[in-house]
Amino acid sequence: MADIPSAILLDRVTLSHGARLLVEKADLALKPGSFTVLAGANGHGKTTLMRALLGLHPAREGRIAVLGRAPRAARQLIGYMPQERRLPAPQLTGRALIAASWHGTRFGLPGWGRGLADDLKAALSLTGAEALAEQPLSQLSGGERQRLFLAEALLDKPALLVLDEPLSGMDLHWQQKILTMLQARCRETGMAVLMSCHGLDIVRPFADHLLQISEHKLELSDAAL
Numbered sequence: 128m129a130d131i132p133s134a135i136l137l138d139r140v141t142l143s144h145g146a147r148l149l150v151e152k153a154d155l156a157l158k159p160g161s162f163t164v165l166a167g168a169n170g171h172g173k174t175t176l177m178r179a180l181l182g183l184h185p186a187r188e189g190r191i192a193v194l195g196r197a198p199r200a201a202r203q204l205i206g207y208m209p210q211e212r213r214l215p216a217p218q219l220t221g222r223a224l225i226a227a228s229w230h231g232t233r234f235g236l237p238g239w240g241r242g243l244a245d246d247l248k249a250a251l252s253l254t255g256a257e258a259l260a261e262q263p264l265s266q267l268s269g270g271e272r273q274r275l276f277l278a279e280a281l282l283d284k285p286a287l288l289v290l291d292e293p294l295s296g297m298d299l300h301w302q303q304k305i306l307t308m309l310q311a312r313c314r315e316t317g318m319a320v321l322m323s324c325h326g327l328d329i330v331r332p333f334a335d336h337l338l339q340i341s342e343h344k345l346e347l348s349d350a351a352l
């Protein structure tokens with residue numbers, strides 16, 4: 128049987144912003160179906176690493192492969208939820224915003240048809256955001272908006288989910304519900320998750336690995352330890 132490619136593979140990767148070195152000569156291999164929490168102090172490079180996986184930030188050295196492809200070529204297989212999102216029109220409903228961004232990124236595909244509507248319903252149900260999607264974004268709390276944007280990242284049944292502090296603003300009840308859902312999706316569908324967060328105690332019981340960025344190094348450990 129052919130080898131299944133890693134969800135994320137780094138081979139001697141160095142990341143920097145100009146003269147500011149963030150990660151130096153890092154190696155990493157994360158399997159499909161794995162749930163990894165990315166931790167590190169403010170400004171240590173978590174967002175930059177995620178953007179590099181999406182092909183939005185070039186590695187200074189080394190090779191990055193996502194699902195066996197170069198990052199840009201893997202983009203269609205990745206669901207991404209950025210740390211912050213500008214709301215271009217706060218009066219839009221969540222459903223309308225997702226439809227608009229879907230058309231923007233999937234230019235050339237058929238319109239917002241039945242299949243897509245069903246997929247959106249299923250994704251919204253995973254994050255408990257069905258009712259939220261019908262309300263203007265300006266009337267949602269920060270944690271409610273996060274659930275909506277997480278549904279959007281899940282919409283296309285990605286093989287890899289890259290989440291930049293998705294739990295920020297969510298209360299404990301919803302953090303646990305979302306973590307339970309993500310863990311189950313990893314087990315049941317083989318989707319891999321890389322998720323940054325600062326509240327490690329809550330996340331550890333649900334994750335397989337902890338990936339720490341510190342002193343320009345990436346250190347992978349068992350999340351339970």
Ligand SMILES: Nc1ncnc2c1ncn2[C@@H]1O[C@H](COP(=O)(O)OP(=O)(O)OP(=O)(O)O)[C@@H](O)[C@H]1O
Nearest residue numbers: 144147149167168169170171172173174175176210
């Ligand atoms: N667009 C940019 N231009 C120049 N330097 C940048 C840029 N974005 C980030 N940096 C530099 O890279 C460092 C790491 O930023 P990054 O956003 O990756 O950190 P982070 O670990 O995600 O931080 P946080 O926990 O605060 O979200 C920053 O401290 C900053 O010095």
